[in-house]
Amino acid sequence: MKALNAIRLGGKELLPLIEGGKGIAVTSGASSGPWAAAGGVGTVSAVNADSYDENGQIIPQIYYGRTRRERHEELVRYAIDGGVEQVRRAYETSRGLGAININVLWEMGGAQRVLQGVLEKTRELVHGVTCGAGMPYKLAEICAGYGVHYYPIVSSGRAFRALWKRAYNKFSGYLGAVVYEDPWRAGGHNGLSNSEDPNIPEDPYPRVVQLRQTMRDAGCPEVPIIMAGGVWFLREWQDWVDNPELGPIAFQFGTRPLVTRESPIPEKWKRMLMTLKDGDVLLHKFSPTGFYSSAIKNRFLNALVGRSNRQIAYSTQNVGEHDTLLTDGSRRKFYVTKSDEQQAQAWIAQGFTEAMKTPDNTLVFVTTECRDEIRKDQADCMGCLSQCQFSNWADNEKNSTGRKTDPRSFCIQKTLQDVAHGKSLEDNLVFAGHNAYRFAEDPFYSNGFVPTVKQLVDRILTGD
Numbered sequence: 001m002k003a004l005n006a007i008r009l010g011g012k013e014l015l016p017l018i019e020g021g022k023g024i025a026v027t028s029g030a031s032s033g034p035w036a037a038a039g040g041v042g043t044v045s046a047v048n049a050d051s052y053d054e055n056g057q058i059i060p061q062i063y064y065g066r067t068r069r070e071r072h073e074e075l076v077r078y079a080i081d082g083g084v085e086q087v088r089r090a091y092e093t094s095r096g097l098g099a100i101n102i103n104v105l106w107e108m109g110g111a112q113r114v115l116q117g118v119l120e121k122t123r124e125l126v127h128g129v130t131c132g133a134g135m136p137y138k139l140a141e142i143c144a145g146y147g148v149h150y151y152p153i154v155s156s157g158r159a160f161r162a163l164w165k166r167a168y169n170k171f172s173g174y175l176g177a178v179v180y181e182d183p184w185r186a187g188g189h190n191g192l193s194n195s196e197d198p199n200i201p202e203d204p205y206p207r208v209v210q211l212r213q214t215m216r217d218a219g220c221p222e223v224p225i226i227m228a229g230g231v232w233f234l235r236e237w238q239d240w241v242d243n244p245e246l247g248p249i250a251f252q253f254g255t256r257p258l259v260t261r262e263s264p265i266p267e268k269w270k271r272m273l274m275t276l277k278d279g280d281v282l283l284h285k286f287s288p289t290g291f292y293s294s295a296i297k298n299r300f301l302n303a304l305v306g307r308s309n310r311q312i313a314y315s316t317q318n319v320g321e322h323d324t325l326l327t328d329g330s331r332r333k334f335y336v337t338k339s340d341e342q343q344a345q346a347w348i349a350q351g352f353t354e355a356m357k358t359p360d361n362t363l364v365f366v367t368t369e370c371r372d373e374i375r376k377d378q379a380d381c382m383g384c385l386s387q388c389q390f391s392n393w394a395d396n397e398k399n400s401t402g403r404k405t406d407p408r409s410f411c412i413q414k415t416l417q418d419v420a421h422g423k424s425l426e427d428n429l430v431f432a433g434h435n436a437y438r439f440a441e442d443p444f445y446s447n448g449f450v451p452t453v454k455q456l457v458d459r460i461l462t463g464d
Helices: 029-037 068-094 109-122 137-148 157-166 167-174 204-217 234-240 266-271 299-311 336-349 369-381 412-420 444-449 451-460
Strands: 005-009 010-014 017-019 041-045 099-105 128-132 149-154 178-181 189-192 225-228 250-253 283-284 292-296 309-315 324-327 332-334 355-359 360-365
Touching: 005 017, 010 292, 017 029, 029 041, 029 068, 029 451, 068 099, 068 109, 068 283, 099 109, 109 137, 128 137, 128 225, 137 149, 137 167, 137 283, 149 157, 149 167, 157 167, 157 204, 178 204, 178 292, 204 225, 204 250, 234 250, 234 451, 283 299, 299 309, 299 360, 309 336, 336 360, 355 369
Parallel strands: 017 041, 017 250, 041 099, 099 128, 128 149, 149 178, 178 225, 225 250
Antiparallel strands: 005 010, 189 292, 283 292, 309 360, 324 332, 355 360
16 A cells, blocks of 8 residues: 655645545534544534534424424524534644545525634634535635635536536635546436436546546646545555556545444434445435435335335326226326226225326325325425425525435435434435445444544544
8 A cells, every 4th residue: 555645735844644524423523523523524414413502412403483484584594503513623633733624415495594604603613515406607706705715516517617617617716626427436416417327336546537637728737636335445546546548536425424433324324334335325316405315225215216116107187098087085187098097096096006107297196194294394395405305495586496305315414414313214315435344344333343533534544
């Protein structure tokens, strides 16, 4: 294993080890502070982070507004308060060593307001901002305005080219690094394009080479590229280190820091991660963001798969093969094919009696209990995304996407808050990278050993 030397990130000499940001109270000051203290870049998630009362207890994010817009304003306040609190805790724990970044999702509701609200109170503590899940054209301008560096997350050279040409070239001095996030291997939301096959992972090396060449052709500073997604043992990546074709390289760890003593996730979540097998993480497209995302297969994901499979096309008129009338006992009438009508009747006989319309002129069949939960979650929407396929919320004047709600998706804010704060690991979304099965195979974690962040960083530096 080649020696891993410090590199220059945003004008500072740091270990090329970055803690990946994971939203909804998963990457907090408790873990990012120690990561920075070890000499790397700790990342605080500003995606609805936890804040605390005068007794140090987590403040539940409960919404009282009668309208979606009122609840959205509450959500923005929660996000700013939590982000500020976690940055301060991280910086205090880091003792000023390493660097603290904050992570935001560009497609989260009120992203710009949240980012500005957090930076307004923490700019002297924050080194940079990592940001993905969309095309964050305004990121560079906002960060430059607060004197912090920006770390855009992309999954292709083409995406970076668009960002650079339209906006980033005007603020090149504040570009700290570019994060290449592997869209097939990373946990959470992924940047797969419509031209890429989700079932055929591509080798990241030529894609990162292409990204570097794009950066060089554009006249971009020779800042590090941070490899994110699928990184476990650094010895597997030693050919990337000191490689002139790639230029300066750093590595981001998203899943592996979940199993540390400082990690704020519940202990049962840590134990579950250490039992996973290869193939236990699913790349799927049920997220209300419209992006692909990777999460652990469980009862929650299986239910979404089953719901989507219980789906048939319909017409409101007797047209072509859609000549068979299907009714659910109400005034609603749907024309479907004969074979689909037979399939629908079989689902109804199994208890999936409720036909819910989707924006794609299909029906999905669910139980009455499931229908009621979907409708309640849609009604309770607090606008956590800039646009939500599940509830049709949009952060615009009408607060609507103009499309029908989509019952094939789910309330992402609700489920991520629940799992982060100790509720069922089977009945909520649990994000993870596709290498999570390696916890069970890596001897470092044998006999259920859970390291401190410092022990993990020291282990990573050995190549393992």
